[in-house]
Amino acid sequence: MARRNLSESASKALAALLELGPSSRPALSQATGLSKQTISLAISELEDHRLVEVVTSQQGHTGRSASVYDLASDAGWLLGVDLGSTHLRLAATTLRGRLLVETEVSVPALSQSANTDLSQFAGDPIDAFITKTEAEHGRVQAAGVALSRAVPALTDWQAAGIDDHGDLASIAARLGIPGDVPLYLENNVNCAALGELRHGRATRHSDFAYLQIGVGIGAGIVTRGSLLRGEKGEAGELRRLPSPFTDGPEFADAEDALSVSGILARYAARAGTDSGISVKEVFRNVETDPVAAEVVRAEARGIAYLAVVLAAVADPGAIVLGGGVGQNAILLPVIEQEVRRRGLDIDITVGSLGDSATLAGATALAAELTLGALLGEAHAPRALLGYGGPWPT
Amino acid sequence: MARRNLSESASKALAALLELGPSSRPALSQATGLSKQTISLAISELEDHRLVEVVTSQQGHTGRSASVYDLASDAGWLLGVDLGSTHLRLAATTLRGRLLVETEVSVPALSQSANTDLSQFAGDPIDAFITKTEAEHGRVQAAGVALSRAVPALTDWQAAGIDDHGDLASIAARLGIPGDVPLYLENNVNCAALGELRHGRATRHSDFAYLQIGVGIGAGIVTRGSLLRGEKGEAGELRRLPSPFTDGPEFADAEDALSVSGILARYAARAGTDSGISVKEVFRNVETDPVAAEVVRAEARGIAYLAVVLAAVADPGAIVLGGGVGQNAILLPVIEQEVRRRGLDIDITVGSLGDSATLAGATALAAELTLGALLGEAHAPRALLGYGGPWPT
DNA sequence: TTAGTTCGTTCGGTTACCGTACCAACATTA
């Protein structure tokens, strides 16, 4: 929805409100440097737009008690969509980023082929989720959608088409999202990075990398608090790096070597037979099965190679691991040892959001861009420090 | 020098002037959206600050002829310093980025050890250069200094110390730069990237990587028109990547393998004897010496590996090669072939500025930050599109 | 010389902000 423009002072006040949390007018006056009357004007403007409301009045202190304002409870909510090849996850958060609802929808139709293009859409389940959530929490303000493909950086999402499959409006329609809801698309790994940045392990960092190892491999890189996208939106697409393994089975690239299929191939090559083991079992059997232990050690060394590459190119302050493979904390000691052996000292951890990282990031994306559009470029960055917070897991 | 603050409209007018080049008041009015009177006010404010002046009047058209304004010729100039381990290069440019003077000073004292810290300074030669250039072109406004070490990103250069060797003021003093001249330090490879961005081969790109192969290796990465620095200013420090070679002599890392010393080591290993050949000769003898040809082919494959790493992580729109080794265009066909073999399609070229890239970038750095400080953060980015232009080679 | 066009300034009005002053509502104290 095209939000009518806010005045300069209203933007400042709203930015301060987002950063400080529920605040009285004097507090906002002090934070923004604007005078009391100007803040009053700004507040009434924001109230006219139904963006803020009085939530309480601050009593107990000496002197007259102040009205405390916060984002209106009916200011609407944000939709996050994690559209994977085998799953569809949906979440609703407030504008502040507090989780309202999180669900996983089983969509067998999605699982037929890799969701590398936009030809597969969700439709009904999303539509139903929106309808149901709007009944409880008001209007949906924006949607962030995580796709398992690179998404080109577009300066104007509304105007530009995404790819051959049509423009954003038709994508929205096929997703089951009303056409007047701003829609933001982003790569799923980049979303996961945003999720860990806003709600997870990386909240203290402005420069870090999220390294996802699972069915595929990829990284989301955050520099100065925002995503590194690159010329074609393909930054962090690590799959075509050379395989880090020099012995054992031949692999075309790093994704072949380190993803789920690579682990199974290496296990099969060692075990001699096609044992039908799953990756989960490989990790579970590390203590008892020497082949599994060897495969996992090699995996850790391979991940360390990716960490070294990320560190050399982007100098992240931390590397957060995710994905079905990367989430296994058992990998960490070997990874750290390998990285240290190369003279690098990087803080490497496992993400705290698990499989919800992507979903949390999709909502965070919607929040960033919604608030950014609302506040104007000038006031957005600092304001965004104020939202976020723990994502219940 | 602490430039007194400009009003909002004066900043806008100056930004437009920088972007458009010499302009009349009506042109600035149209470009900024400000009214004619406001532009007149802004112009007189800028004239009071001695920043702009009338350069000509636009005659020949119908109607009254307009005064055309441009940056004042006595608005001062910018100093660029390329402080290498074996050389000291100095340049002066206008605020627009037009080269006024470029010199190389022979400083044997610098060559004693690698300039990995700031303990070696230039002093007298820089002092003399400033004095001489100020006599001709007025006051020096700012200095950009390229160092062969990683430089941490500091939000406030004036306030923060750089490292154990002292604060910025004392560094300035030891460099021979007056203490009231704003001083900006940056890594030399990052500077070279800025140089190719503003004055060289990458002027059309907002996302690209400059890959320097010489005595050391490193990359400068530009995303959305500005340098990628990372948490500790070490983005692009590729030296600790694993060596891309699996046969031949053992190398500790990619820098060992691909820099000048690596080439010579590989040549020696192949030729069997320590032939005392130089890298220049290796490249010159490619046609006649099969060992040289083999070594150069391997070097190209190694550089292709770095290009693939850069492409995977940062998705640059182009890769520009530089440095004593990287400048050899003879490497390009093999590099491109290797990169294509990996399914990547990247535009790879040799930089157009040669050894002056770093120096050009040091001046560009000074220009960016000076104009950025002058215009305020809001108007700076677009304004900076306007400066630059060819660097005479 | 005159007409037409464009440049640049002068004038008055609007907008967004501030400081001051004043009223309103609370806690404390007597």
Place this chain on the structure above:
DNA sequence: TAATGTTGGTACGGTAACCGAACGAACTAA
């Protein structure tokens, strides 16, 4: 319960920055 001090919120006038309209200034074309 009433007086008092403290803080919240509003009303009023002033200021700075900008705009549109009008007008004089300087040029070309005929």
